Structure formats: C-alpha cells, structure tokens
Amino acid sequence: MEKLGVQPIQLLAQIFNFLILMVILKKYLYKPILKALEDRKKKIEDGLRFSEKAKQELEEAEKKKEEIVNHAKLEAAKIMAEAKKAGKKKELEIVEAAEKQAAEVIKKGKKDLEENKKQMEKQLEKETVDIATALVEKLLRQALSEADQNKILEKKLKDFARIAK
Amino acid sequence: MTTSAIITSCTPLSSIQMENLKKSLEKIHKTNLSLENKIDKKLLGGFTVRVADWFFDASLLTQLANLKQEIVSK
Numbered sequence: 001m002e003k004l005g006v007q008p009i010q011l012l013a014q015i016f017n018f019l020i021l022m023v024i025l026k027k028y029l030y031k032p033i034l035k036a037l038e039d040r041k042k043k044i045e046d047g048l049r050f051s052e053k054a055k056q057e058l059e060e061a062e063k064k065k066e067e068i069v070n071h072a073k074l075e076a077a078k079i080m081a082e083a084k085k086a087g088k089k090k091e092l093e094i095v096e097a098a099e100k101q102a103a104e105v106i107k108k109g110k111k112d113l114e115e116n117k118k119q120m121e122k123q124l125e126k127e128t129v130d131i132a133t134a135l136v137e138k139l140l141r142q143a144l145s146e147a148d149q150n151k152i153l154e155k156k157l158k159d160f161a162r163i164a165k
Numbered sequence: 166m167t168t169s170a171i172i173t174s175c176t177p178l179s180s181i182q183m184e185n186l187k188k189s190l191e192k193i194h195k196t197n198l199s200l201e202n203k204i205d206k207k208l209l210g211g212f213t214v215r216v217a218d219w220f221f222d223a224s225l226l227t228q229l230a231n232l233k234q235e236i237v238s239k
Contacts, residue, residue: 017205045169061227126237133233140225156223157182164189 170198173205173224174212190216 144152172178178186185202194216207212210225 005222052237129233137209137226137229140229141206144210146176149210152225153174153176153178153212154182156211157178157186160188160221160223161185164192 167197167199168194168216170200170205170214170216172200172214173203173208173213175204175206175208175210177204178202178212188215190214192217 170187172183172186173234174221183200183202188200190200192196198216209229211223211228213224213227214221
C-alpha cells in the first residue's frame with residue numbers, strides 16, 4: 001500500500017473522518033432534507049388528491065348540469081306536447097261550438113222563413129177573402145132588386161119567428 | 166109600461182110583418198113593445214132589432230162578415 005502511496009493510518013483517519021461526516025450529515029442535513037422532501041411529497045399528493053377531487057366534483061357538477069338540462073328539455077317537451085294537446089282540444093271545441101251555432105242559426109233561419117211564409121200566406125189569404133167579400137158585397141148591392149130584398153126580409157122574419165116560438 | 170124596439174132593414178116592413186115581429190119580440194121580452202122601423206141600405210138585406218141592451222142581427226152584411234171570418238180563421 002505504501003508503494004502505491006497510500007498511508008494506512010491516514011487512510012484510517014480519513015475513513016473515520018468520513019464516517020463522522022456521514023453521521024453528522026445524516027443527523028443534521030439528510031434528515032431535515034428527507035423530512036422536507038417527505039413534506040413536499042405529501043403536499044404534492046394532497047394537492048393532487050385535491051385536484052382529483054375537484055376534477056371529480058367538476059365532472060359530477062357537469063353530469064348534474066347535463067341531467068338538469070336534459071330533465072328541463074324533457075319537461076319543456078312535455079309542456080309543449082300538453083299545450084299542443086290542449087290547443088288541439090280547444091280548437092276542436094271552438095270548431096264544434098261554431099258548427100253548433102251555425103246549425104242553430106240555420107235552424108232558426110228556416111223556422112223564421114217558414115213562419116214568414118205562413119204569415120204571408122195567411123195575409124194573402126186574408127187579403128183575398130177581403131177582396132172577395134168586398135166584391136160579393138158590391139155585386140149583391142148591384143144585383144139585389146127591391147123584390148129580392150123583400151124576399152130576403154120575409155125569409156129572415158120567418159126564421160126569427162121560428163126561433164122566438 | 167111600453168119599451169121601444171128599433172127594427173132596421175133595407176126595405177120597410179109591411180104592417181103584417183111589423184105585427185108578427187112585435188108578437189115574437191114581446192114573447193121573448195115578456196113586455197109590451199112599440200116598434201120603430203128604420204131604413205139602412207148598408208145592411209144589404211135582412212134586418213136587425215134592438216130592444217134596450219138586447220140586439221139581434223139577421224142582416225146579410227153581418228152574415229157576409231161572419232162567412233169572411235169563418236174562411237179566414239180556418
């Protein structure tokens with residue numbers, strides 16, 4: 001070893017120094033560094049966990065949002081369908097009411113027409129009879145002689161006498 | 166007591182007709198009547214009698230009016 005230039009005692013002293021350095025370094029440097037690293041690692045892990053949780057919560061929120069939107073869409077569609085159905089029903093009701101009203105108007109119109117016709121017929125009949133009786137009266141006035149008048153008077157008096165008995 | 170009876174006709178009643186009518190009317194009214202004959206050509210024929218509120222119509226004009234009414238009311 002000496003030929004190689006290595007002094008055993010010096011070597012031993014160096015090994016001893018190194019060991020002492022190692023012990024000191026381990027106690028005052030490595031441990032705090034390791035602890036700091038450990039803490040750092042833990043913080044990072046916590047951060048990652050928090051980030052993961054936040055991501056998960058965000059996803060859940062997105063999912064929930066989507067559910068709410070879908071539900072709202074379904075509700076809207078349902079309301080639209082119901083409104084359409086109600087509108088259709090109302091439309092049918094209006095059409096039905098209008099048809100009924102029209103039928104009533106037609107019925108009333110026919111009735112009025114019939115009544116007017118009857119009234120006119122009656123009026124015409126009355127006027128015809130008026131004219132006819134007026135004509136008969138006029139003809140009788142012209143046609144009946146005094147002799148005829150006397151005969152009629154005689155007959156009427158006889159009829160009255162029969163009634164009076 | 167005598168009640169008056171008015172006879173309306175187109176031509177005047179003869180005295181016999183008046184007498185017969187008087188008898189008939191007195192039988193109906195059970196009283197003495199004094200008859201008066203009025204002429205009204207509008208009657209067309211026949212006669213009418215009025216004794217107070219009582220009225221009898223045997224005129225052609227009324228007969229024609231009744232016939233007209235009968236036709237119209239059918």
